[in-house]
Amino acid sequence: MADTFDLIILGSGPGGYVAAIRASQLGLKVAIVERERLGGICLNWGCIPTKALLRTSEIYHYMTHADSYGLSCEKPGFDLAKIVDRSRKVAGQLNAGVKGLMKKNKVTVFEGVGTITAKGKLSVKQADKTVDLEAKNIIVATGARARDLPFAKADGTRIWTYRHAMVPTEMPTKLLVIGSGAIGVEFASFYNDMGADVTIVEMLPRILPVEDEEVSAFMDKALTKQGITLMTGTGLEKLESGVGGVKASIKGKDGTVTTHEFSHAIVAIGIVPNTENIGLEALGVETDRGHIKTNGYGQTNVDGIWAIGDVTGAPWLAHKASHEGIIAVEKIAGGTPHQMDKGNIPGCTYSRPQVASVGMTEAKAKEAGYTLKVGKFPFIGNGKAIALGEAEGFVKTVFDAKTGELLGAHMVGAEVTELIQGYVIARQLETTEAELMETVFAHPTLSEMMHESVLGAYGRTIHM
Template sequence: MAEQSFDVVVLGGGPGGYVAAIRAAQLGMKTAVVERENLGGICLNWGCIPTKALLRSSEINHLLHTLDAYGFAADNIRFDIGKIVKRSRAVANQLSGGVKHLMRKNKVTVFDGHGKLAGKGRVAVAKDGKPVADLAAKHVILATGARARVLPGIEPDGKLVWTYREAMVPDIMPKRLIVIGSGAIGAEFASFYLNLGAEVTLVEVLDRILPVEDAEISAFVRKAFEKQKMRILTGAKIQGLRKGANEVTAVIEAGGKVQEITADRVISAVGIVGNVEDIGLEGTAVKVERTHVVTDPYGRTGEPGVYAIGDLTGPPWLAHKASHEGVICIEAIAGMHPHVMDVTNIPGCTYCRPQVASVGLTEEAAKKAGHAVKIGRFPFIGNGKAIAMGEPEGMIKTVFDAKTGELLGAHMAGPEVTEMIQGYTIAKTMETTEVELMETVFPHPTISEAMHEAVLDAYGRVIHI
């Protein structure tokens, strides 16, 4: 087998890997991507994109059951879970095909198979255990992503206990569901199935749901979920699962009491671990900590010529973080001296109902970091567009440094906040203070006006509450 030479070889074609490959090609580097499954990675094929398609269907189901509030009526409302899943898969397939087109457009060579380091500057590619390519490269970027964490006693079996994969292509529409873990993945699936009519129990080992969010936002979302009839157990531990023919009983300890809850299916959403196995790290100076590869701010590992980006390198496990890391890594390789990424400027979004979005420090984190803070809040009930839309349940919270006026963080819950958070993200990236934000003119009527009011409230100038 003849060796093929490249400037850059990327292991993994997810949002970190394929973006890094495109940027490398733009800079004139001969580039290859090795992908063992589907271009676009987990995000595009089994994560971010198809779950949004599913959630859109559940939102429509919710709207159809609240038509009377808008002056409409409909009879015999029903859905076909198979068609909902089919649409979700079609969306993912369309976008995966789009990535293939981008690879061809940018003249990036794609190898279908499993890649692993095979010595200095070399990558071996195999498919179904058989060698298919021997690659040489000056620079190798590891972008192999992550997978669902498995905890003893609640191991997924593909039938009664699901990971996110089975939850996206359900064999049945469960009438009763237990979701273990209330981070973004758990909250989204809990919301999806709840809005399709399932009886959902959300179990979280920590003392509140959405634990990485600001405490007020977590409390707001919990209240909204419970209003929608979701059962929530926090400070709860799963002691074990008992499986029947087509149902499973969870033994749960919470609040000093042990209870049993029976459901048709259980979704395990207890975090992720990096895909560090079988990629040739043995015998290299690449350092791995808690299943994630350690890098410097430019993606460099301890092994010269080997880099790592994306979920493989640890939190936040976000597609947009991976893509940005890919660009930084390539531009550093090209000697362009890119700015390092400030993780406090990376927004996070959760697409449950209500949506959740945030950027920067929570109030608690800001205080722990030594900041004296000014806090602003604004409820959507004071926003005309939100009321007109029939979506008045929401809030925005801003955190400012009391001495300098620096925007330290912004936190939101409500309709379309995942689209609005970028306004605060831009403000943070540009190191905007409260002065510029207060002087900014927001269009009326929009929900985004609540962002302005939350800034004004931090300084005693709020208008509409």
């Protein structure tokens, strides 16, 4: 006889486990099914452990530049095994935390491979048995995996995905990073700061192509200054792995193909949704290039089947998945939640320098037909940034000249991934330039640049 629940969630990443907790809070009897580790890719192999690695490289950068702060640090070094071990311990600690949250919220956890067998029915294949579950509603939160190069599969030795890049057994001497999205730039930043000779290959005309063009241009100069070689508008024709490294055939902007040798390569060219072999086809759940089609509440075209997170398409972000999970659960429980507004989802890249944004880029706003007022304020004009020794970067705001609506905000520089939330809240509250101008910002803080950028859009900058 099948175990019966009000809700079954397939996948325990930041979408799945958050949805489970909220469902429990709303009085639903909840089961969650996970084939690997609670917390999903983000917690175990993505967002969190990569930030642990990047924190290490940040500190190492400061150690090697201690003299800039009047300090001495002779012959700084590192132990790669200890760096990896710290990152894995951070992930392990949070994995244990999710287990505790499931227990606290009375969520029943089934470890195994889940498959939807019919509407309202799901089976879990475990090592020694198969468990049958039933629920009126099922949320698919199975996430995504790294996309392989069709002509060069990752081998974990010389050709890496993000998973391999997080647990290296040796430090690359000469590293090729294929793709310049957030994942590619973050790993390039980490390995460059740890001493590797890094090259980024990007087929599009600029790095971080989803960001505002001025941000991309700034990052191009910043990373080049740090010693990273950037090859934009170029294509990877061939990648061959050997005992001593990899050979890459790269087609340049002029069409010429040249061969380059590297010790290792990281493939960061996007993701593939985990929607195969979980029972969606038999139920007739609509997909688009593998991603499940949903409305603003997470509902699919099949009654009782919902989907959240990376399986539903861009942006592929943990916080988007979590918010989608809460919206879906509140709808399932009979509430009236707001629909997901992807225009208010912030994006963050935790490289050095950091990048953060929300809303439209200047170019997208112009394409949409807006008349704009644009403000920009540099880090060099901020006292706290200068005191920190982090005087490179800027804050940019884009407003509708007619209504004062904040259409977008774009930042590059130290700690901007923390600052961006101020603009996210402003957009959620539909704040105009008037309220932002009248807001008091603490001094001395980096956040003062947010104020100055708004003032700058209307010709009222104070400190420049």
